Amino acid sequence: xxxxxxxxxxxxxxxxxxxxxxxxxxxxxxxxxxxxxxxxxxxxxxxxxxxxxx
Numbered sequence: 001x002x003x004x005x006x007x008x009x010x011x012x013x014x015x016x017x018x019x020x021x022x023x024x025x026x027x028x029x030x031x032x033x034x035x036x037x038x039x040x041x042x043x044x045x046x047x048x049x050x051x052x053x054x
Contacts, residue, residue, distance in 0.1 A: 020045055 018030045020042040027042035034040050041049070 022049075 018026045020030050021040045022045040029043040030040050
């Protein structure tokens with residue numbers, strides 16, 4: 001049986017996949033944006049939201 005720390009780590013890794021919440025594509029920048037800014041979107045969606053914030 002797994003210990004509690006391993007279960008928590010597995011849940012965190014499950015949530016930190018590289019899929020963008022906006023376009024649903026996989027990109028390495030998703031995890032970077034999650035760490036830096038707290039949201040799971042890729043560079044291109046981030047740029048689009050910055051230029052067109054509606």
